[in-house]
Structure formats: structure tokens, C-alpha cells
Amino acid sequence: MDRLVCFDLDNTLIDRDGAFRSWARWWTNRAGFGTDAADWLVAHDNGGYRPRAELFADFEQRFGAAISVDDYHRDHPTFTWADDAVLTGLAALRSAGWRLAVVTNGTVIQQTGKLTQTGIADVVDYCCISEAVGVRKPDPRIFAVAAQGAGATLGGGWMVGDHPAYDTAGGQAAGLKTIQVGSHHPEPPADHHVPSILEAFPLIR
């Protein structure tokens, strides 16, 4: 059976924080606020891990304007993009015989929007979104679901991501080799640490 490469989405395959910044500037500008409102959203976003309802309630208290969570889930994905080199790298892995899965924690509406908008959905075998499958990283069961969805085996596979607990520790718990993307070199140590996704592709063999 074919071997599997799992990829995290946010801040691994795409610059999620950059897209959030663009959305924040667009929303606050449209609502008539200055750059301080966008800067506040970026500063309190916590990489997307802060619950949106909580973030937007605090924003309303401070700036007096309500941001709809539903509108955010619809609008934010339209600010995401994938670099051509990332799409090319994914396509090359697939041509080399790997099965590819995106394994991402998040809501179906938000993550599906990003996967479609960026074109990533078109170049992978399966997109595993935690809300859809009922299990979240770092639970190793989500990687088993990804392998099944992609038609691959976990043995000899890889997990590539930016989060030490969700991606690296989660992948290791599922028996995958791991590549940690980003500037941190935290515990647990991954098999490889690289500054960006582009340096990860040649390590997968």
C-alpha cells in the first residue's frame, strides 16, 4: 500500500497569520476604524487558537463594533493563498508515489474555504478536518483516519507541521516521522527542523 505524508494547514502549508492580518485590515478599514483596531485584532488573535467568539466580544467591548463569527468564517478564507512553490512541491510528491493528506484542527466551513481558495484541495488525496471526523490532533486516531481517507498506510509515513504538541508529538504518537516547520526548536524533537515548508519537501523520502 502507498505511503502517506500528512501536512498541517495553518502556518505550515499557508501563511495563516498573514491572511488573518489582511482580513483584519480589510474588516476594520471597511468599518471605518484606523490601523489600531486591526493591530489589536492581530495582537490578540493568538495564532487563531483564541476562540473567535471570545476575541470578537473583547473587540466589541473595546471598539464598540460587533464582528459576526459566521461572516468571519466565510470572509477570512478568501484572504488565504498558497505559494506556487508549495503547490508544485505537493504535486511532485504525489507524482513520486506518495499519498498526501492535510490534517487540520478546525471547523469545516473555515478549513474547507481555505483548502479550496488556495488550490491545496486539488493537489492532495484527502483533507482531514477535525470537526468533520470528530477527533483532533494530537490524538493519533486522526492520523489513522487520514491514512484511510488517502488510501495509504501509516507505516513509513511523515507528518509535517508547525505545532510541537499537535503536529510533532501527535505525529510521533501515530508512528510517523516528523518535520517541524518554523523557528522554534521545542520538545519533543522532530526528526527534522526546517524554517519553512519548502525545505521540508526534499527531506521526505
Ligand SMILES: [Mg+2]
Ligand atoms: Mg499549524
